[in-house]
Amino acid sequence: MTVTKGESAREGADDKGDMTGGAGVSGDGYTPSERRLARERYTRTRARRATAVAALSTLVTAAVLYLVVVNAPGWPRTKETFFSAHYAREALPKVLEGLWLNVRLLLVCGAAVLVLGMLIAVARTLRGPVFFPLRVLAAAYTDFFRGLPLIINLMIVVLGVPALRLQGVTVDPVLLGGTALTLTYSAYVAEVFRAGIESVHPSQRAAARSLGLTNRQALRYVVLPQAVRRQVPPLLNDLVSLQKDTGLVSIGGAVDAVRAADIIVGRSLNYTPYIVAGLVFVALTIPMTRFTDWVTARTDRRRAQGGTL
């Protein structure tokens, strides 16, 4: 099997790696003991068995799923309404066209959310009586917008604001939708930042203050950099979430990927475009999710080595 071959090759490489630290391969005169060889034989057998079990169980699961879906009484109809190749071809270009709006919304709202979230988080940590109203305001803001369902927030802003017919206030559903997204997500991101700020050990602040740094300087140079670094994984997580929620601006009539699919569905009564739009969003999110995983893994690795970080 190829697996065993690859493994033994890797072991050879490991062996060399071990020895470079010592006196060198030839000078060392090391020959693996029978005990080590037996141990490695056993590990290889076990790895081979694990691979076989995994392959078999995947195959069985897939087969069962396939049979259940295909033998469902409504499958032929469902196949036509949700997985029509014809409508998929028709929908894809329009959906992709609409997706450009989602991407732009993500970039602009993402930046706005990070700035606003940071300001709110810092406002919540300010001390001193002068900042009392600011602290209360920031706390009320996060409580309110974290509790308010995003869809209701969007309806209020996108449909409610134009209804006021205020002079000089935009009625553009994209701008209003973006505003609503920013309002909600800033509340989430503010909490992420605040958790980061609070996770920095008080002794760091004490060290900064004992050097003569003011409270603000300690926050800026010592606390915030550490807090932000630690919170990168959860922040990226919120950005992934924001990315897909940009699809909700369609409720105001903005032609994004979801709305583009909606238009075709309305005309054809075939739901395939929704599936297409959904898959496009998933495809857009996957790189970001993988990136988040990678960053998280890197942070964990560092923490395992570093101790203090």
Next chain:
Amino acid sequence: MSRSESTPVSDAPVLRMESVRKTFGGSVVLRDVDLEVAPHTVTALIGASGSGKSTLLRCANLLEEIDDGAIWLDGEEITDPRVDQDAVRRRIGVVFQAYNLFPHMTVLDNITLAPRRVHGVSRAEAEERARELLERLGLGGKADAYPDRLSGGQQQRVAIVRALAVRPRLLLLDEITAALDPELVGEVLEVVRGLKDEGMTMVLATHEMGFARDVADQVCFLDGGVVLERGTAEQVFGDPRQERTRRFLRRIVEAGRL
């Protein structure tokens, strides 16, 4: 033997505490503590864990607010609520038991942060002084390393450099060898000895009795938040007057630490 006696001009104490009282919740940590630290002298605070040594240092640096009494730094009452606390801390260097280096900054950035941001020194000038100090403490090659790549002894020496970089009037050392492996203690104490020779005024809380006896001009034995006994190192270690001091020192000797 102490330098202050040979330089009578600057004999006014650098640090003076009078009737300092500090409580945490219901428990009294410092009661009626008096202390005078003359320029260019080393004061060692000894005593069991929880006797108030660390709290005394934190109060001197205004990291803790005292309940009663007063503290003067160079004749200025720093416990006056109208005093700018940041300005006071600028004149006092602190080295902590757990080093408290900033993990996200290189050694050089750790050291130059306060000179640049607080004292307005240019980057070039701050880095030059930092490198010079690092060199002197045997850390020449570590300027661009991150703290978590250094041994405990190296980290603590960096922390000392960081405290010295702002040319403090007074250096407070809070059990700076307590977190170190035994074989690393020596290199840090050597640095403190060097600073004494240069005339730095220091107050140190320590469990290293041998070192305290060696280096201190004044030794204060704290017990239950009270300075129970004070005097020269010879007096306190050689001929303690209080029964409790004697008992404490006997325990130390039995533990093989003196």
